[in-house]
Amino acid sequence: MNDDPHVQRAARLDTAALSDALDKLGIVRQCHRVKPRDPSFRMAGRAWTLLYGPAGSPPGTVGDYIDDVPPGSVIVLDNGGRDNATVWGDILTEIAHRRGIAGTVIDGICRDVALCLELNYPVFSKDHWMRTGKDRVQVEATGVPVNVGDARVSPGDIVKGDADGVVIIPKEHEARVLDTAEAIDSAEARVRAAVRGGMRLDEARKAHGYHQLQTRAS
Incomplete structure (x- = not known):
């Protein structure tokens, strides 16, 4: 390990x-x-x-x-x-x-x-x-x-x-990349959980900011 x-x-x-x-x-x-x-x-x-x-x-x-x-x-x-x-x-x-x-x-x-x-x-x-x-x-x-x-x-x-x-x-960028990837992974998990709970996919994506996950940071 x-x-x-x-x-x-x-x-x-x-x-x-x-x-x-x-x-x-x-x-x-x-x-x-x-x-x-x-x-x-x-x-x-x-x-x-x-x-x-x-x-x-x-x-x-x-x-x-x-x-x-x-x-x-x-x-x-x-x-x-x-x-x-x-x-x-x-x-x-x-x-x-x-x-x-x-x-x-x-x-x-x-x-x-x-x-x-x-x-x-x-x-x-x-x-x-x-x-x-x-x-x-x-x-x-x-x-x-x-x-x-x-x-x-x-x-x-x-x-x-x-x-x-x-x-x-x-x-030289590994802390930022890992922090960002963990945030993306967590948001996607919340979207999946919301859909399993009965929420529409479009609503779940909007609620958890899915469409901003890969948007280039300014």
Whole structure:
């Protein structure tokens, strides 16, 4: 269990509420087209980042970094959205699971999906396919800002993933984003409770300010 209080707050929220909070605050950090390999996957943790580039001559390594990642982190791999070669497979899944890593997010694809499903280790990517990234891509840098699904991710940002995808909570804004998302989540719960109690949906939404929940804050 991650003992970081802001990570714990993010873990209790869904990505929809966090996305609405980001929109309200004018912060674009939704990872476009990055999806869980299984809808049951959930994760929350602070980003540990790695940037890939095309392989040189001779080619560099695809990465032996896994033992340097702190438990509870989310590994964020920027492979430039490549869909012709993977940078994550079963060896990394097994070790990450054993080390207590919270999950992996890839701007690109993964392979060996069967093991992440078996271990319930959360992997979020644009797709999966079997071809290796060896001799096709190489590590350029770790611990640097990266891009995942058109969202900037800096080391230490909170990463939250669920069935709807992945959102990034920038470290410098995380208290505001979490406060706003919790208020949105609470308002939506009151709307649902009012409807269950017999109120019309339009009346419940008006009574609890639903239409202002995602409106950009001035």
